[in-house]
Ligand code: FES
């Protein structure tokens with residue numbers, strides 16, 4: 001049995017037929033072709049599948065697709081616009097916070113969620129905010145540094161704006 | 163000649179972002195599990211679910227009659243040869259571990275494959291003929307489960323040496339279980355126009371995988387090609403059987419296929435037990451080492467793999483110290499645990515912890531500074547390690563000691579700054595701070611050969627195709643820096659692709675790290691110069707003599723020069739090179755600063771310094787990144803299993819290469835991780851030392867149980 005659902009993914013409308021037990025990560029990867037949403041543990045432990053669901057950071061492997069019907073989803077693929085890296089991506093690059101890149105899409109979404117929650121997140125807040133995202137090969141200190149750097153840049157931009 | 167420090171480098175030693183970073187950041191880089199060939203069927207393994215069992219029946223008709231099912235493959239469908247002892251691609255009779263597959267479903271879609279797998283209802287019965295234990299200690303008692311042994315003794319009767327020691331430390335260490343991980347580096351396989359089977363799946367050695375696939379499928383090798391896509395995350399999770407199963411399904415159906423992970427999480431995998439005793443003579447000279455080690459290799463390992471794994475562990479556990487009297491007994495056993503798919507760093511961590519915690523214990527008994535005790539006993543280059551290995555190419559103990567003397571963290575220990583000055587007094591009393599040091603000696607095994615193909619273009623640019631995989635360790639970037647340095651061109655003008663078993667029909671060997679890669683780059687550059695020199699003689703009438711390629715020009719005898727565009731046609735000049743490297747070693751150390759909350763027993767790793775000998779550091783950025791990741795992984799081995807979270811990771815990490823003194827470029831192996839856990843545990847002991855408990859808390863098991871931390875912190879307070 002499948003059920004029709006509607007989603008807005010990275011700003012684009014999409015409709016799918018999904019099974020009752022189907023998880024959002026599988027709908028995004030297998031039906032929407034968004035392979036940048038990674039599926040690793042499949043049980044909420046690694047954060048590789050992190051996406052925004054109506055503005056909230058979720059592990060897409062824990063969300064039944066049916067429950068997401070009518071929602072707006074943002075994935076890491078939607079962060080860069082017209083081939084230009086977003087500020088957080090650029091900061092990851094500048095601070096060499098990417099190694100194999102497998103955790104990177106999830107880590108970026110978790111970082112972006114932090115930056116939306118706190119204007120100037122502290123190191124402690126960032127470490128807590130990233131606790132659900134596992135990285136095996138880059139260490140975490142550069143993620144913390146990159147997020148802090150972006151927070152500073154965004155704050156400076158806000159101040160500069162009239 | 164491989165460039166060394168006497169040479170002023172233009173590109174080597176720079177901080178360079180690794181290639182494909184933009185693709186990684188924009189989530190466009192396709193890993194094995196992201197490959198979706200057009201019209202691909204899905205391949206789903208059906209697991210047996212228990213060990214020491216036998217497959218009794220499968221409802222093949224029920225599964226095959228379901229819509230969308232293309233095939234259900236069994237062991238008897240494997241046409242080629244699988245040697246006994248190798249992990250079976252599909253089990254015919256004996257099921258050695260719960261994650262062995264008994265069948266492969268090949269279907270049009272994932273739901274169809276899952277439905278067919280459920281319909282198969284494998285009937286599995288315990289097989290009394292097989293009684294391999296799950297517990298490695300039980301397995302050690304069964305001759306049939308002992309796969310490899312390593313014994314080494316020197317310097318006289320060990321009991322007498324221990325009896326003569328003025329101070330002795332001895333205890334047991336355990337790594338009870340490392341959970342295996344699901345394998346998400348799966349891939350895809352498809353037939354190509356030349357009737358070859360082309361496998362794209364995570365592979366450390368594409369050439370070796372190609373050979374194995376050809377053997378298993380009963381095909382000539384030229385009918386198989388392997389291309390390793392980006393691998394990632396939990397590197398060691400790549401089960402070599404994934405690629406073999408894909409190739410089997412592709413051969414059987416003649417169609418493109420991709421892998422579907424079975425939903426069931428793999429069971430526990432492998433454990434390690436160590437008993438280590440250490441004695442010191444008067445004056446703090448180490449006098450004896452007794453090491454016993456049992457390594458659980460799971461259900462499948464060949465004698466060769468087992469011997470190699472044992473040797474590497476023993477070298478690490480016996481450490482980089484001069485010890486005259488040594489006895490080592492190491493055993494690798496077969497158990498019912500899964501095919502290896504867990505992180506090896508946990509092993510390095512325990513091996514190092516066993517030795518280094520005992521060294522600290524001895525230092526306390528002798529009233530010596532831990533660094534002084536190490537300085538007085540560290541080996542120098544070319545000396546023989548306690549495991550009987552002559553150490554070629556290491557930074558000596560003197561170099562390491564110099565680096566450690568400059569350690570900012572270690573100087574905190576000398577200040578005996580045991581409480582946090584930045585906290586209010588009431589809180590500060592509750593937080594105990596400790597600093598710990600641990601050294602390591604990590605083997606970088608002799609590499610099989612590494613092959614590459616170099617194409618020089620008429621415009622001065624170049625392309626390199628590598629047999630080895632990159633997997634996010636920036637090997638492609640390093641190769642481009644090495645070649646750029648050698649040819650004096652901009653690395654941006656060098657295109658690099660990795661992970662191929664062959665290029666244009668020519669075989670590339672794949673295994674190996676930085677050291678053979680550096681040699682292969684040099685060999686390729688020399689081969690290109692030889693070929694260009696010949697062309698210069700044929701086309702331009704140059705006299706015989708040495709030529710050198712620099713900045714897109716060939717420099718020849720009599721100061722002659724010619725642009726390569728005069729010698730290279732539009733197809734470019736293509737050469738191949740191959741190199742291997744001898745076994746070498748990394749000597750280094752970690753220093754850790756920890757804080758233990760006396761009330762909650764919460765342990766925080768505040769900072770770690772890694773002092774690593776990487777030989778000639780080709781790309782400092784990659785070196786630091788790998789070093790930082792190692793520190794985080796090592797620290798997380800103390801607190802949990804697998805890669806820890808950002809909360810377990812050290813808040814501050816510093817990585818310093820040890821002065822290289824002209825050594826060639828080489829990798830780091832397990833060195834970035836090896837002594838990090840040991841340093842954290844020595845820091846914990848330092849933090850919890852108190853009157854009545856002079857040794858502090860010294861857990862013998864990784865990860866450390868929270869209850870032990872809570873109890874230890876309570877006692878210390
Ligand atoms: S795949 Fe969703 S949290 Fe790991």
Ligand code: FES
Nearest residue numbers: 100101103135136
């Ligand atoms: S960069 Fe490899 S897992 Fe994070």
